[in-house]
Amino acid sequence: xxxxxxxxxxxxxxxxxxxxxxxxxxxxxxxxxxxxxxxxxxxxxxxxxxxxxxxxxxxxxxxxxxxxxxxxxxxxxxxxxxxxxxxxxxxxxxxxxxxxxxxxxxxxxxxxxxxxxxxxxxxxxxxxxxxxxxxxxxxxxxxxxxxxxxxxxxxxxxxxxxxxxxxxxxxxxxxxxxxxxxxxxxxxxxxxxxxxxxxxxxxxxxxxxxxxxxxxxxxxxxx
Numbered sequence: 001x002x003x004x005x006x007x008x009x010x011x012x013x014x015x016x017x018x019x020x021x022x023x024x025x026x027x028x029x030x031x032x033x034x035x036x037x038x039x040x041x042x043x044x045x046x047x048x049x050x051x052x053x054x055x056x057x058x059x060x061x062x063x064x065x066x067x068x069x070x071x072x073x074x075x076x077x078x079x080x081x082x083x084x085x086x087x088x089x090x091x092x093x094x095x096x097x098x099x100x101x102x103x104x105x106x107x108x109x110x111x112x113x114x115x116x117x118x119x120x121x122x123x124x125x126x127x128x129x130x131x132x133x134x135x136x137x138x139x140x141x142x143x144x145x146x147x148x149x150x151x152x153x154x155x156x157x158x159x160x161x162x163x164x165x166x167x168x169x170x171x172x173x174x175x176x177x178x179x180x181x182x183x184x185x186x187x188x189x190x191x192x193x194x195x196x197x198x199x200x201x202x203x204x205x206x207x208x209x210x211x212x213x214x215x216x217x218x219x220x221x222x223x
Contacts, residue, residue, distance in 0.1 A: 047093075048072045051102070057081045059105075065090045070097060071117075075126065077102040082109055089114040099150065100125040106133055111162075113137040123174060124148040135186070136160040144194075148173040155179040155202065159209070161186045170195035178202040183209050196221060 179202035191211040
């Protein structure tokens, strides 16, 4: 995010209902924290919070506009549940997030507009579940992400509009699954990875809108 965007967002309405409870917990959260708001708009800032134990439940919250900032967050243990969440506009920032353990559940999430940013995210442990998620508008950015361990699951996800961008991503460990994913429109761009040593599985090679690395490009990068 540019500095001008950050300056603009500082003047938006801010709703920060649980950040102090997470950021200042000592000892770390061990129980369950349920986020029960129906709709979140304006700006919500969870940046640099560490999710290291217990369960945090965002399931069925609707992020409908504005800015939601999870940038730099560390998911290292426990469970964080976004299942069934609707991201229907605005910007959601997961850039620089580290997934190193535990379970982060995005199953059934709907990305229907705006921009969702996972650029520079590191997937090196645990499980991140996007199964049955729907990507049907806007842009989801996984550029420069690293997939080195653990499991990232896009099985049964639906890609029906918009763009999912994996440019310069590194696939060199763990497993990334696209089994039974449906590609009916839009673009999933995997054409220019930084590393393709352990490529994703379940991707259809001849599906319109799925851009895979051409052989001549793969010959120039590490394997």
